[in-house]
Amino acid sequence: MNSSREVVLIVGAGPVGLVATASLISRGIPVKLLESTADLAQDLRASTFHPPTLDFLDELGIAKKLVDQGLVCENWQFRDRKKGVIATFDVGLLKGETNFPFRLQCEQWKLTNALREFIDNHPDGELITKTTAEAVGQDEDSVWVSAKNEDGILTKFEGRFLIGADGARSVVRKAIGANFEGMTIPEIFLVLSTKFRYEDEISDLANIAYISDPTEWLVLLRTLTLWRVLLPTNPDHSEEFIMAPENVEKRLQSVVLSKEPYEVMHKTAYKVHERVASKYIDKRIFLAGDAAHINNPLGGMGMNGGIHDAVNLAEKLTSVWRGAPLENMGRYERQRRKVAIETVQAQALRNRAILNAENEHQRSAYYKELQDIVADERKHKEYVMRSAMITSLRELEKVE
Numbered sequence: 001m002n003s004s005r006e007v008v009l010i011v012g013a014g015p016v017g018l019v020a021t022a023s024l025i026s027r028g029i030p031v032k033l034l035e036s037t038a039d040l041a042q043d044l045r046a047s048t049f050h051p052p053t054l055d056f057l058d059e060l061g062i063a064k065k066l067v068d069q070g071l072v073c074e075n076w077q078f079r080d081r082k083k084g085v086i087a088t089f090d091v092g093l094l095k096g097e098t099n100f101p102f103r104l105q106c107e108q109w110k111l112t113n114a115l116r117e118f119i120d121n122h123p124d125g126e127l128i129t130k131t132t133a134e135a136v137g138q139d140e141d142s143v144w145v146s147a148k149n150e151d152g153i154l155t156k157f158e159g160r161f162l163i164g165a166d167g168a169r170s171v172v173r174k175a176i177g178a179n180f181e182g183m184t185i186p187e188i189f190l191v192l193s194t195k196f197r198y199e200d201e202i203s204d205l206a207n208i209a210y211i212s213d214p215t216e217w218l219v220l221l222r223t224l225t226l227w228r229v230l231l232p233t234n235p236d237h238s239e240e241f242i243m244a245p246e247n248v249e250k251r252l253q254s255v256v257l258s259k260e261p262y263e264v265m266h267k268t269a270y271k272v273h274e275r276v277a278s279k280y281i282d283k284r285i286f287l288a289g290d291a292a293h294i295n296n297p298l299g300g301m302g303m304n305g306g307i308h309d310a311v312n313l314a315e316k317l318t319s320v321w322r323g324a325p326l327e328n329m330g331r332y333e334r335q336r337r338k339v340a341i342e343t344v345q346a347q348a349l350r351n352r353a354i355l356n357a358e359n360e361h362q363r364s365a366y367y368k369e370l371q372d373i374v375a376d377e378r379k380h381k382e383y384v385m386r387s388a389m390i391t392s393l394r395e396l397e398k399v400e
């Protein structure tokens with residue numbers, strides 16, 4: 001085989017493509033990582049790191065760097081907008097199960113910057129920016145990606161395997177003919193960040209709070225410097241209307257009345273989907289992260305689940321690279337597709353159901369269930385193991 005083909009090609013330098021690259025090069029497998037933008041995304045996206053994700057990142061020497069730049073949260077809450085705290089979940093119960101028994105609130109871009117540094121300093125990793133994959137293909141023992149640079153010039157990259165980590169609109173997913181099955185949530189999610197001190201205004205507020213209400217639920221998430229407020233928004237309103245400063249101010253004033261106008265540092269509004277690709281694999285081509293599955297952010301499982309895909313995929317691909325049969329990759333799809341459907345999607349939808357339950361009887365039943373869980377130490381730990389995504393990783397071992 002031509003030595004220039006002795007690489008894994010990865011399309012997309014989001015957190016998933018970067019983790020896959022770092023995991024492969026740290027095992028001695030050369031990677032070319034193609035990214036359409038000039039710089040990695042620096043905007044507001046995921047901000048929660050679950051414990052097993054930090055355990056994986058620790059193997060790359062990156063977890064402690066993130067902990068130093070983030071906010072360690074030992075618990076999180078379900079609340080009712082009027083009644084206050086319903087249940088507080090203690091992530092500290094995970095001591096002994098993980099080296100990081102907490103949720104870390106840290107911006108996604110801090111992870112991607114750390115991974116970029118890791119790759120830039122490694123001889124086997126090459127990040128090629130300003131290069132957009134347009135078409136992909138394969139034959140019996142190789143793959144190719146045809147990609148355009150900023151001047152519109154096409155280059156054909158060749159390799160032994162290809163990972164599509166190119167996000168929700170994945171070109172690679174379309175090229176392998178996978179359907180993106182599921183639905184779009186009938187709400188826009190508006191995310192605002194502000195320096196307002198919610199901890200001084202809302203009693204017993206944890207740094208991560210899911211706040212249920214029949215008319216307007218919300219999520220409050222704290223990072224080291226800001227609070228993020230996530231609010232569901234009428235999809236019939238235009239983006240211009242949703243983002244207008246006076247409307248943003250009204251939404252924030254409805255959460256907590258403030259004499260001073262709110263200082264809004266960032267705002268984003270996005271449509272949320274619940275979709276899983278019908279297949280993750282086509283012979284030498286694999287999907288991971290948002291390219292394979294997307295879900296609502298309630299529970300912070302999108303980026304974490306994508307990183308777990310990347311680690312699983314890199315481990316299996318390493319053994320195939322070293323001579324194991326290509327068919328072994330099928331277990332990657334069976335394991336990770338199951339997690340996407342049965343854990344991530346199911347849990348994210350359930351979290352949304354608790355937050356927006358309109359029926360008083362149904363809401364009280366959810367609250368009672370959560371309170372019963374925290375009152376029983378065994379159930380409490382089981383719940384935290386599941387919501388921290390440890391259970392889904394352990395159960396995978398049983399999937400052949």
Ligand SMILES: Cc1cc2nc3c(=O)[nH]c(=O)nc-3n(C[C@H](O)[C@H](O)[C@H](O)COP(=O)(O)OP(=O)(O)OC[C@H]3O[C@@H](n4cnc5c(N)ncnc54)[C@H](O)[C@@H]3O)c2cc1C
Nearest residue numbers: 012014015016036045046132133166167289290297302303
């Ligand atoms: C605006 C926004 C807000 C979000 N907020 C939250 C949140 O609050 N909480 C949460 O849990 N999750 C949130 N998410 C989701 C979370 O960011 C994703 O789950 C996570 O980024 C998935 O990582 P990924 O690497 O799979 O995909 P992405 O981060 O989407 O990365 C894909 C990369 O591929 C590149 N790319 C795409 N197509 C091509 C191509 N053809 N050729 C070359 N490169 C290509 C893109 O430029 C991008 O860098 C948000 C996402 C967005 C977009």
